[in-house]
Amino acid sequence: MSRSLDKALEGAFTRPVPKSAGAQMRYLIKQHHGRTKAVATLLGVSQRTVERYVKDQIKKPRPDLAARMEREVKQRWQPQVRARARKTAATTGGIVIDTRARLGCTAPIGTTDETRIRHLTVALSPQYADRLFTARERGAGERELQAVAAEALKDVYFQDGGRRAGDLEEVPLTDVEHIEFEL
Numbered sequence: 001m002s003r004s005l006d007k008a009l010e011g012a013f014t015r016p017v018p019k020s021a022g023a024q025m026r027y028l029i030k031q032h033h034g035r036t037k038a039v040a041t042l043l044g045v046s047q048r049t050v051e052r053y054v055k056d057q058i059k060k061p062r063p064d065l066a067a068r069m070e071r072e073v074k075q076r077w078q079p080q081v082r083a084r085a086r087k088t089a090a091t092t093g094g095i096v097i098d099t100r101a102r103l104g105c106t107a108p109i110g111t112t113d114e115t116r117i118r119h120l121t122v123a124l125s126p127q128y129a130d131r132l133f134t135a136r137e138r139g140a141g142e143r144e145l146q147a148v149a150a151e152a153l154k155d156v157y158f159q160d161g162g163r164r165a166g167d168l169e170e171v172p173l174t175d176v177e178h179i180e181f182e183l
Helices: 002-010 021-031 036-043 047-054 063-076 079-093 126-138 142-158
Strands: 095-103 116-124 174-182
Touching (some): 002 063, 002 126, 036 063, 126 142
Antiparallel strands (some): 095 116
16 A cells, blocks of 8 residues: 555656666665765665666666666655645645455445445545555554555545444455555
């Protein structure tokens, strides 16, 4: 879920993320104030390897190194744009959740609220967007993020903002096949 939240924020980027290995490495060095040793430590390679990427002497990294470089670049790319998108979602815009998972509550079989695999696309209020982003930044695990998402779906989908199913206590979110967020 944490990755899905990051991906939602990446949708707000105004410029493309550097694609080539050399460009990514140069960006990381710039972010670390020119310290190639710090980037080498971050990526788990030698300082000389970092220098070779910067000079475009090496153009194609190993798959594991390529994934680490891309992850580190995306984490640092356009922090102000990312912060502005998060603030907008948490104050006025909200966030859309698209999930296919087992949802529902204890109910007689055949009723609409029984637990079953559902595919839902629901707009969540800014309050829940803020709770999701705050939990992710705090380093919450997948379980805690799922609990916040389940509470949001309970409120918005099952209880319709308090207009129905008022005595509903908990809606478990389990067997998650996919979950994505969009701002």
